[in-house]
Amino acid sequence: MKGPLFYSKILLFGEYGIIKDSKGLSIPYNFFKGALKTQENDSAVAQKSNESLRRFATYLAEIDSSIVTFDIQSLQTDLDEGMYFDSSIPQGYGVGSSGALVAAIYDKYAYKKITVLENLTREKLLQLKTIFSQMESFFHGKSSGLDPLNSYLSIPILINSHDNIEATGIPTQSFDGKGAVFLLDSGIVGETAPMVNIFMENLKDKGFRKMVKDEFVKYTDACVENFLGGDIKSLFTNTKQLSKIVLNNFKPMIPEQFHGLWQQGIDSNDYYLKLCGSGGGGYILGFTENIDKARESLKDHKLEVVYQF
Structure with missing residues (x-):
């Protein structure tokens, strides 16, 4: 890929919580990337991308000019010359495919x-x-703007x-550590x-709101502090709690066939799963x-290590 590259991201902690002011930690993930390309490409993927970018261009023209x-x-x-977004970032996988595209457009045309x-x-x-939130x-x-921010700055x-x-x-x-953060492909x-709509709907329930504030945000904040402080022992204690809370309260966000696998990790302590x-x-x-x-526990599944302790 020529031209500026924009990478995928992983929100290690903070999914849903940041809507309710929890801490969050987002890191670039250089395994996947994308770039704007203007060259002859008759593939269906390039044409679809070009059409989507045309709709996006119409939308961008209407953003409040005091913002961007x-x-x-x-x-x-x-676009008339066939520009498209050439990307290896999988869409709908929680690693910021639209974020990288937004960053690339801002970089080139803002x-x-x-x-x-x-x-x-x-x-x-x-x-x-704020700019990226409007664009994305x-x-x-509704977008927090964090994915494009991470992709744009790559820090x-x-x-x-x-x-x-x-x-x-x-x-x-x-790199010789046994501890790891990994991605599991569903x-x-x-x-x-x-998914965001389900969460916002659930927030209307007083009990759910209390759980988010007293448990979900509390353990999310603790995990961020543990990770940044290098306190690995506490990190795993708090990640286990977070994994339990998510399994008990965010079931619609977890594909059904992974409910058992999720519980298995908590019971065995071999791994803890959370939303990406x-x-x-x-x-x-x-x-x-x-x-x-x-x-070994997840041998039927594809694991991709993203960070080692």
Whole structure:
């Protein structure tokens, strides 16, 4: 792929919680990537991408100009020449396929863009997040803007609260370590909007709201702090709690055939599963203190290690 590349991301912690002001931690995942291309390509995928980009261009022209403006004319010209988004990022898998596309369009066509080379103050990060939230809403109906932000900057982002985000460093990987974060392929494409709608509907219930505030947010925050602080023992204790809470309260977001596998991890302590993005399919995120044990327990499934302790 030529031209600027934009990578996928993984929200390690914070899915759904960040809607209710939990902490969150998002990291770039360089295994998947995408780039805008303008060259002859008659494939159905390229044509479909071009058509989708045309609809997106119409949407971008209508965004409030006090937030962001684009060189729509150049964008239209490039689209007329067949431009498409060439991407290896799977759609509906919770790893930010639309985020990478949004980042690529902003990078190429936004006027007065904030660049990665600037001193990225909290104000600038929030401004970018607002812009990306507006842009990505075209794909999801409602977007936090975090996926494109991560893809655009390609650095870990710590979400402290809704309006408090910062670039952060994460502990160095230990490639001979047994502990790992991995992706488990559910083999099912998930859709973000219906899952978010279920969550928002559930929030109308007082008991569910209390569980989110007192348990889900509490353990999410603890996991973020443990991970960044390198406190691996506490990280696994809290991830186990988080895995239980998700299984008990977010069942619609977990494909049915994985309910047993989820429970098996909690019972055996071989691994703990959690949602990757909004759930409903795509990838499931796993944490294990012993990757060999996890591979053995999940031998019928495809595991992709993304981080080692």
